[in-house]
Amino acid sequence: xxxxxxxxxxxxxxxxxxxxxxxxxxxxxxxxxxxxxxxxxxxxxxxxxxxxxxxxxxxxxxxxxxxxxxxxxxxxxxxxxxxxxxxxxxxxxxxxxxxxxxxxxxxxxxxxxxxxxxxxxxxxxxxxxxxxxxxxxxxxxxxxxxxxxxxxxxxxxxxxxxxxxxxxxxxxxxxxxxxxxxxxxxxxxxxxxxxxxxxxxxxxxxxxxxxxxxxxxxxxxxxxxxxxxxxxxxxxxxxxxxxxxxxxxxxxxxxxxxxxxxxxxxxxxxxxxxxxxxxxxxxxxxxxxxxxxxxxxxxxxxxxxxxxxxxxxxxxxxxxxxxxxxxxxxxxxxxxxxxxxxxxxxxxxxxxxxxxxxxxxxxxxxxxxxxxxxxxxxxxxxxxxxxxxxxxxxxxxxxxxxxxxxxxxxxxxxxxxxxxxxxxxxxxxxxxxxxxxxxxxxxxxxxxxxxxxxxxxxxxxxxxxxxxxxxxxxxxxxxxxxxxxxxxxxxxxxxxxxxxxxxxxxxxxxxxxxxxxxxxxxxxxxxxxxxxxxxxxxxxxxxxxxxxxxxxxxxxxxxxxxxxxxxxxxxxxxxxxxxxxxxxxxxxxxxxxxxxxxxxxxxxxxxxxxxxxxxxxxxxxxxxxxxxxxxxxxxxxxxxxxxxx
Amino acid sequence: xxxxxxxxxxxxxxxxxxxxxxxxxxxxxxxxxxxxxxxxxxxxxxxxxxxxxxxxxxxxxxxxxxxxxxxxxxxxxxxxxxxxxxxxxxxxxxxxxxxxxxxxxxxxxxxxxxxxxxxxxxxxxxxxxxxxxxxxxxxxxxxxxxxxxxxxxxxxxxxxxxxxxxxxxxxxxxxxxxxxxxxxxx
Numbered sequence: 030x031x032x033x034x035x036x037x038x039x040x041x042x043x044x045x046x047x048x049x050x051x052x053x054x055x056x057x058x059x060x061x062x063x064x065x066x067x068x069x070x071x072x073x074x075x076x077x078x079x080x081x082x083x084x085x086x087x088x089x090x091x092x093x094x095x096x097x098x099x100x101x102x103x104x105x106x107x108x109x110x111x112x113x114x115x116x117x118x119x120x121x122x123x124x125x126x127x128x129x130x131x132x133x134x135x136x137x138x139x140x141x142x143x144x145x146x147x148x149x150x151x152x153x154x155x156x157x158x159x160x161x162x163x164x165x166x167x168x169x170x171x172x173x174x175x176x177x178x179x180x181x182x183x184x185x186x187x188x189x190x191x192x193x194x195x196x197x198x199x200x201x202x203x204x205x206x207x208x209x210x211x212x213x214x215x216x217x218x219x220x221x222x223x224x225x226x227x228x229x230x231x232x233x234x235x236x237x238x239x240x241x242x243x244x245x246x247x248x249x250x251x252x253x254x255x256x257x258x259x260x261x262x263x264x265x266x267x268x269x270x271x272x273x274x275x276x277x278x279x280x281x282x283x284x285x286x287x288x289x290x291x292x293x294x295x296x297x298x299x300x301x302x303x304x305x306x307x308x309x310x311x312x313x314x315x316x317x318x319x320x321x322x323x324x325x326x327x328x329x330x331x332x333x334x335x336x337x338x339x340x341x342x343x344x345x346x347x348x349x350x351x352x353x354x355x356x357x358x359x360x361x362x363x364x365x366x367x368x369x370x371x372x373x374x375x376x377x378x379x380x381x382x383x384x385x386x387x388x389x390x391x392x393x394x395x396x397x398x399x400x401x402x403x404x405x406x407x408x409x410x411x412x413x414x415x416x417x418x419x420x421x422x423x424x425x426x427x428x429x430x431x432x433x434x435x436x437x438x439x440x441x442x443x444x445x446x447x448x449x450x451x452x453x454x455x456x457x458x459x460x461x462x463x464x465x466x467x468x469x470x471x472x473x474x475x476x477x478x479x480x481x482x483x484x485x486x487x488x489x490x491x492x493x494x495x496x497x498x499x500x501x502x503x504x505x506x507x508x509x510x511x512x513x514x515x516x517x518x519x520x521x522x523x524x525x526x527x528x529x530x531x532x533x534x535x536x537x538x539x540x541x542x543x544x545x546x547x548x549x550x551x552x553x554x555x556x557x558x559x560x561x562x563x564x565x566x567x568x569x570x571x572x573x574x575x576x577x578x579x580x581x582x583x584x585x586x587x588x589x590x591x592x593x594x595x596x597x598x599x600x601x602x603x604x605x606x607x608x609x610x611x612x613x614x615x616x617x618x619x620x621x622x623x624x625x626x627x628x629x630x631x632x633x634x635x636x637x638x639x640x641x642x643x644x645x646x647x648x649x650x651x652x653x654x655x656x657x658x659x660x661x662x663x664x665x666x667x668x669x670x671x672x673x674x
Numbered sequence: 675x676x677x678x679x680x681x682x683x684x685x686x687x688x689x690x691x692x693x694x695x696x697x698x699x700x701x702x703x704x705x706x707x708x709x710x711x712x713x714x715x716x717x718x719x720x721x722x723x724x725x726x727x728x729x730x731x732x733x734x735x736x737x738x739x740x741x742x743x744x745x746x747x748x749x750x751x752x753x754x755x756x757x758x759x760x761x762x763x764x765x766x767x768x769x770x771x772x773x774x775x776x777x778x779x780x781x782x783x784x785x786x787x788x789x790x791x792x793x794x795x796x797x798x799x800x801x802x803x804x805x806x807x808x809x810x811x812x813x814x815x816x817x818x819x820x821x822x823x824x825x826x827x828x829x830x831x832x833x834x835x836x837x838x839x840x841x842x843x844x845x846x847x848x849x850x851x852x853x854x855x856x857x858x859x860x
Contacts, residue, residue: 041823041838072845079814082799085702086706095727096690096730
């Protein structure tokens with residue numbers, strides 16, 4: 030065989046890696062080379078043999094095991110468990126999340142159970158406890174019958190066949206109550222029972238007297254069955270004075286830190302939602318019940334409550350979890366939507382939000398599951414250029430992005446934000462820059478919040494809410510980039526000013542405790558006051574969430590256009606003279622009650638809705654390998670192309 | 675594949691489900707390659723899992739200049755090399771069989787497949803295991819991954835000329851190992 034310019038040309042020709050000129054030369058040379066032709070066929074056979082090897086595959090639950098191991102590594106990176114940034118699913122992931130009807134997804138993908146976190150025993154206990162609390166706290170001359178109705182309800186209430194997956198009142202929960210008179214209507218008071226029935230029977234969304242309501246939440250869309258009047262004339266705690274009688278139960282899982290800092294109370298305060306009943310954890314309600322029991326000596330009341338407490342204690346002991354805090358509120362549907370939207374938008378403190386009743390009504394399905402499946406784009410991934418195939422070298426891990434550094438404004442340390450992404454108008458789209466700026470804003474908020482006492486966070490949050498970094502999508506790239514940069518500098522400056530203000534305020538607190546002033550001492554004024562609902566709607570639209578966007582748009586505020594960053598002026602208030610011997614006390618501001626709720630004189634009277642919020646502090650559960658799962662089909666590479674000579 | 679940047683961004687934002695989709699997308703492809711690089715299914719499974727975990731932990735370092743799978747394979751390759759350095763000196767297939775009494779790659783029971791085909795596949799794998807690491811790597815990337823010379827050069831951090839020559843030598847060597855198999859097929 031005569032010499033080739035390069036003997037590797039045979040393999041390169043086989044792989045189609047020769048240039049046009051090289052291929053032409055090789056083909057001319059190959060004509061009179063039988064040995065080379067034979068070698069070429071042999072190498073082609075070798076190539077085909079390898080390509081025809083059976084494909085090796087992994088087991089279906091491999092991806093879940095990977096995520097499990099990865100998240101464990103993240104959580105234990107410091108050598109000790111920390112707040113679950115990536116929550117586990119102790120019962121195995123529900124994968125792609127629940128479908129609107131609550132059934133398992135047809136083609137689930139592996140992942141953390143962002144959706145419903147099913148703990149039947151605990152949730153059923155909570156539901157039972159919530160119902161008991163409502164019945165107990167309602168003035169009644171005969172608590173026994175009320176309790177009897179509840180117990181009867183839980184025993185008799187039947188979920189329809191197509192009821193979505195939710196917590197069930199299992200046998201243990203139901204047996205905790207002593208059944209009483211059987212004469213009470215079976216579904217008189219069961220929240221979920223009533224709502225499921227109403228939903229399962231295809232009740233059309235109606236509001237009060239028959240008007241069709243388009244609210245995506247559908248809080249006022251579920252028609253409850255007409256409940257017969259209580260036999261003993263006792264007030265039904267779920268019976269509203271208004272035209273509507275609905276109730277909503279929301280189960281929300283928050284980080285332990287948020288639970289300790291009364292995060293949800295602050296959410297209610299910001300949305301001006303009155304708390305009808307105290308926020309004490311369930312165990313405190315049980316203690317209150319015990320006091321009443323001791324006072325009245327009513328033996329019949331003792332057993333179910335004691336058993337409820339035992340169930341809760343058992344659940345707590347079994348899982349090591351703090352009992353949840355139960356909030357019973359009364360608010361307009363719009364206020365509840367705002368609360369739910371705020372919970373859903375908080376990606377730091379809120380882990381899961383589950384709204385019950387589950388949606389049989391299509392209008393409810395969009396807001397059924399507020400799980401963390403809604404991804405917020407990260408700020409540090411540059412969009413690769415089209416067709417780029419350059420290799421990214423595998424570098425050693427970068428040092429931790431967040432580090433604590435002394436605040437330039439004073440002694441309060443402020444964690445450094447990760448470096449901002451590059452603002453290159455030719456590469457990074459406006460949307461990514463907007464989201465990056467919002468991401469930085471959110472991080473700044475969280476970092477400041479972690480350093481500020483609870484009593485001051487409410488006002489700080491209100492002030493930071495005014496710092497919007499949104500820029501209109503239609504703005505030219507240059508203006509958008511300039512706007513983002515300007516907002517970022519404004520945020521930094523405003524943060525410094527507000528930290529200084531808060532330190533002054535904190536130092537001037539009276540010794541007897543702190544009462545939130547009627548007007549915030551720290552006010553931020555700007556040329557165009559932002560509209561929170563519109564901002565929420567905008568943010569929702571950017572994430573492709575029409576329901577929340579519609580909720581915000583329903584407020585009726587116009588979509589503002591900002592051509593320039595706002596000019597902020599922080600008005601400082603003279604520090605109050607400290608009382609002699611004053612000491613700072615971490616006292617949470619009092620919750621707004623019904624008496625303190627601002628009168629909504631400017632708006633037409635909206636129907637009031639009762640809602641129960643069960644706030645559970647998350648916990649890093651024991652490691653459990655999840656069950657089955659069917660991953661998406663794997664992608665196999667196309668066989669290597671071998672051009673024929 | 676077009677949603678890969680979105681999945682990565684979502685993963686960085688804390689959505690593990692998005693990273694799970696990436697795992698599902700590439701797990702078998704990576705596993706198929708790593709199996710033939712390391713010569714053991716069990717070890718390949720562990721290495722692939724470790725590679726995905728490392729990718730998850732260091733996802734922020736992925737700049738997006740290359741395809742995600744390219745970056746992922748680089749991680750898996752580094753782990754494979756580290757793993758091999760910790761292994762005892764490479765034995766021949768016959769030596770390994772004598773020591774352990776079993777094949778390095780367990781064929782497993784696949785009743786639905788032709789036994790001749792299984793045996794032939796086993797012969798091919800054994801022959802592939804006889805190649806040097808450098809030759810096996812380029813050959814697997816080319817034939818199993820369908821990677822171009824440029825991609826192979828980038829993955830292995832080699833000049834393209836080196837990739838071309840190693841690939842040619844690897845094919846010649848494997849041809850010699852598979853003469854009987856190739857003659858049966860022919």
